[in-house]
Amino acid sequence: xxxxxxxxxxxxxxxxxxxxxxxxxxxxxxxxSNSQSFWYKIVNDKSLFIAIREESINVxxxxxxxxxxxxxxxxxxxxxxxxxxxxxxxxxxVKSTDGVFLLSNPECKFITSLNSLKHIKEASSAYAGIEKTxxxxxxxxxxxxxxxxIAFINDVNSTDRIDFLKLEKNNKTQMLDLVFYEVxxxxxxxxxxxxxxxxxxxxxxxxxxxxxxxxxxxxLISYKLVCENMKDLNLIKGNALIESVALGIESLxxxxxxxxxIFGFDQDQKDGKVWKAHRERxxxxxxxxxxxxxxx
Numbered sequence: 001x002x003x004x005x006x007x008x009x010x011x012x013x014x015x016x017x018x019x020x021x022x023x024x025x026x027x028x029x030x031x032x033s034n035s036q037s038f039w040y041k042i043v044n045d046k047s048l049f050i051a052i053r054e055e056s057i058n059v060x061x062x063x064x065x066x067x068x069x070x071x072x073x074x075x076x077x078x079x080x081x082x083x084x085x086x087x088x089x090x091x092x093x094v095k096s097t098d099g100v101f102l103l104s105n106p107e108c109k110f111i112t113s114l115n116s117l118k119h120i121k122e123a124s125s126a127y128a129g130i131e132k133t134x135x136x137x138x139x140x141x142x143x144x145x146x147x148x149x150i151a152f153i154n155d156v157n158s159t160d161r162i163d164f165l166k167l168e169k170n171n172k173t174q175m176l177d178l179v180f181y182e183v184x185x186x187x188x189x190x191x192x193x194x195x196x197x198x199x200x201x202x203x204x205x206x207x208x209x210x211x212x213x214x215x216x217x218x219x220l221i222s223y224k225l226v227c228e229n230m231k232d233l234n235l236i237k238g239n240a241l242i243e244s245v246a247l248g249i250e251s252l253x254x255x256x257x258x259x260x261x262i263f264g265f266d267q268d269q270k271d272g273k274v275w276k277a278h279r280e281r282x283x284x285x286x287x288x289x290x291x292x293x294x295x296x
Contacts, residue, residue, distance in 0.1 A: 063136050
């Protein structure tokens, strides 16, 4: 049984998404008009996911944010963690004396521009875990994906991050639902528990449900604006549902019951007696919200 989680002692922080500054949109579109610009290369790289935050953008590769962009003093400003900037194609040894490295001109070992996307993606891949890589596979192959790594700070000052958000047509209501997905690899212990315990993933999904209900109004406002931003920035790329929201043809609702995707198992593992008991424990609570994908 899922624990009764109570987050009423302190209000959660406000949830915000979307770019309201038209100058930021214009600056990015000016860059997009130049086929030699880093932004043009990012937008046209199908292995990347562009996530719109609050007055900023995060660009993801295999679950790693390889750069954050924002608008400041008339310029598009960015930042990238240094660990993604060490040139992976540099074949060079560093000499040491008595254990101390002799670092002459260390800057030359770093990638110097966001235009070098191939190098940055290669460098960042070393930090992509099996679940991050799995989530990325779903993202780049999917349609109408609005966001990834959706963070909610709860009242105990910890952060819950939902893996991705997708727009889906609700066949019963004919409305467009914001549907949230959590992704776990088959090896993750959080999808298993003994008979007297609850799998941790069920408590995790229960916290998500609370967060979605708490932030309902902000979520709807935020993702309506995100859809509009994606259209204005030419990021829709054939995603018909996102375009229909951006144009005001469709309105949004929230599906407050997050889905769980489990991937990374073979047929023997899927049919195994040990896993069967854990799967049935999850299915008892999640019903058709549990999705399995096997080997990606």
